[in-house]
Amino acid sequence: MRTLGVLGGMGPAATVAFLARVQALTPAQGDADHIRVVMDLNPQVPDRNTRPGEAEAELAAMALRLKTVGAEVLAMPCNTAHAQKAGIEAAGLPFIDMIAATVAAVMPHNAGGVGILATPGGEALYRAALEAEGMRPVLLEGTDRDAFMACVYGVKRGDSGADNRAAMQRLAGALIAAGAGAVIAGCTEVPLLLAAADVAVPLVDSAEVLAQACVVACRA
Amino acid sequence: MRTLGVLGGMGPAATVAFLARVQALTPAQGDADHIRVVMDLNPQVPDRNTRPGEAEAELAAMALRLKTVGAEVLAMPCNTAHAQKAGIEAAGLPFIDMIAATVAAVMPHNAGGVGILATPGGEALYRAALEAEGMRPVLLEGTDRDAFMACVYGVKRGDSGADNRAAMQRLAGALIAAGAGAVIAGCTEVPLLLAAADVAVPLVDSAEVLAQACVVACRA
Numbered sequence: 001m002r003t004l005g006v007l008g009g010m011g012p013a014a015t016v017a018f019l020a021r022v023q024a025l026t027p028a029q030g031d032a033d034h035i036r037v038v039m040d041l042n043p044q045v046p047d048r049n050t051r052p053g054e055a056e057a058e059l060a061a062m063a064l065r066l067k068t069v070g071a072e073v074l075a076m077p078c079n080t081a082h083a084q085k086a087g088i089e090a091a092g093l094p095f096i097d098m099i100a101a102t103v104a105a106v107m108p109h110n111a112g113g114v115g116i117l118a119t120p121g122g123e124a125l126y127r128a129a130l131e132a133e134g135m136r137p138v139l140l141e142g143t144d145r146d147a148f149m150a151c152v153y154g155v156k157r158g159d160s161g162a163d164n165r166a167a168m169q170r171l172a173g174a175l176i177a178a179g180a181g182a183v184i185a186g187c188t189e190v191p192l193l194l195a196a197a198d199v200a201v202p203l204v205d206s207a208e209v210l211a212q213a214c215v216v217a218c219r220a
Numbered sequence: 221m222r223t224l225g226v227l228g229g230m231g232p233a234a235t236v237a238f239l240a241r242v243q244a245l246t247p248a249q250g251d252a253d254h255i256r257v258v259m260d261l262n263p264q265v266p267d268r269n270t271r272p273g274e275a276e277a278e279l280a281a282m283a284l285r286l287k288t289v290g291a292e293v294l295a296m297p298c299n300t301a302h303a304q305k306a307g308i309e310a311a312g313l314p315f316i317d318m319i320a321a322t323v324a325a326v327m328p329h330n331a332g333g334v335g336i337l338a339t340p341g342g343e344a345l346y347r348a349a350l351e352a353e354g355m356r357p358v359l360l361e362g363t364d365r366d367a368f369m370a371c372v373y374g375v376k377r378g379d380s381g382a383d384n385r386a387a388m389q390r391l392a393g394a395l396i397a398a399g400a401g402a403v404i405a406g407c408t409e410v411p412l413l414l415a416a417a418d419v420a421v422p423l424v425d426s427a428e429v430l431a432q433a434c435v436v437a438c439r440a
Contacts, residue, residue, distance in 0.1 A: 032264055034232040038260050039261070040289065065289045066289075
């Protein structure tokens with residue numbers, strides 16, 4: 001078994017939900033069957049949209065520190081921050097790319113267009129990765145883009161209530177109405193508001209995909 | 221704000237539940253208001269009951285590593301392993317003692333006797349700490365002691381289902397029948413099966429007490 005290093009805190013609730021998923025996906029009859037996880041849950045990483053250079057430097061330092069305390073595989077349950085992944089990869093450990101893993105997982109569900117629920121930064125990453133694989137991205141339009149960010153910041157304030165859930169479900173519906181035959185939950189706050197059962201087409205949850213990939217990589 | 225170092229994995233699910241509590245108890249309008257947490261979730265710490273010396277050495281090494289990556293306050297959401305706390309304290313950081321904090325929290329509810337739901341090792345720590353404060357411990361008797369451990373190992377196998385919850389509730393009831401005017405959830409697996417509303421007397425949850433103490437210590 002290999003030790004998983006988690007670059008977390010973007011956001012904090014999404015990181016804890018991710019850890020719970022890793023455990024739920026690990027076949028275990030007792031404590032010792034679980035994966036060892038060293039984590040830096042750092043809610044003070046500089047803003048990935050407005051200060052990308054500083055964010056990358058901080059993520060690079062976090063990755064190196066995780067390596068010094070025994071991490072053998074790295075993962076980061078934040079899609080947006082994958083724009084800064086070069087800093088993390090500089091630590092020289094295997095880094096499980098959440099965007100690439102999620103795009104691979106959506107391929108069997110490619111039916112016309114693939115909807116993206118993500119921040120502007122995460123959306124740009126998914127858009128490029130989907131197009132590179134010949135898939136057609138379906139994006140939120142107009143005021144729905146702001147409505148999405150309002151949902152995300154709601155979760156970061158601690159609001160996973162019914163109104164916020166309904167708002168996220170409406171946004172998934174807008175993507176389907178615009179031609180999406182599958183939807184990517186491409187922000188780790190999304191699954192805190194939206195379950196597969198809430199969406200009429202396959203929902204590919206990036207946090208679930210990453211957790212599964214971590215279990216495979218660490219138990220290999 | 222100070223960085224919290226968490227010695228976790230004993231067990232894994234209890235550690236994740238503890239992290240969620242720390243966040244729930246942190247007043248936050250966004251990511252940056254949350255506490256930074258560096259964690260070693262180590263499900264392979266040697267058995268605290270059968271190999272206490274090796275366990276203490278491993279916990280000491282974990283504490284030192286957490287210090288090297290920036291921890292300023294240490295906490296361990298496992299009551300039983302507090303028998304090995306000397307190893308952790310050797311790192312020279314403030315260590316929030318979960319047993320002491322929980323006993324302080326139960327004092328206002330001291331009404332005759334204080335029931336203890338804990339492993340044999342954790343029970344011994346609580347018994348000594350309660351008696352040192354002039355309180356009367358009420359212990360599980362006979363086969364109920366084995367029934368308690370079956371509940372705990374159930375959680376560690378991933379079973380937090382209705383039967384396991386009912387079994388834990390029955391054990392709390394046995395302590396009340398034996399004279400407990402308050403019950404300590406003195407094992408971090410207990411709150412995964414038992415809520416305050418399930419118990420007819422005040423339930424003092426050691427995981428909740430520790431989470432609250434961590435928030436106070438790190439936001440001071």
